[in-house]
Amino acid sequence: MRRVMKFLHTMGAIGLMGAMASLVVMLSVTPPPAVLSGYALMRSAMAAVATWVFLPSLALMLVAGLLAIALNRAFHNAGWAWVKLATGILMFEYGFVGVQGPMQREAERSAQALAGRVDPATLAESLGAERGTLWVLLAIATANVVLGIWRPRILIRVR
Secondary structure, rough: OOHHHHHHHHHHHHHHHHHHHHHHHHHHHHOOOHHHHHHHHHHHHHHHHHHHHHHHHHHHHHHHHHHHHHHHHHOOOOHHHHHHHHHHHHHHHHHHHHHHHHHHHHHHHHHHOOOOOOOOOOOOOOOOHHHHHHHHHHHHHHHHHHHHOOOOOOOOOOO
């Protein structure tokens, strides 16, 4: 069972980091809202990646990690495992707030702008924030990989 959890956790991490890297690239090549059809198409593609790759990978990674900690007694007292747990929960929260939500909203708004219901001048306000959030989450994910590979001795004292 440990190997299955490790495999699922690793596959989730691969999908998550791949989705984030893809989203960073897509954000960098997104046309300006003045090219509305291209902008709307790109934002729709980003929302699809966020919904169908990023979010399931994030959920798989977190659930498999939680189960791995629960099933393996050696992880109960391992400080690195608890740090990974904390940062994993943080990534899940910011995945919803900083990636999934804004990408879905902007895809909907750009589709509405294409239909003439929203002013295109109000689009692309969150591009910088989304890019920044993705880079921070990529850094946290990389730190989690480092923790999982090298497993540094981190002492946690319980009183």
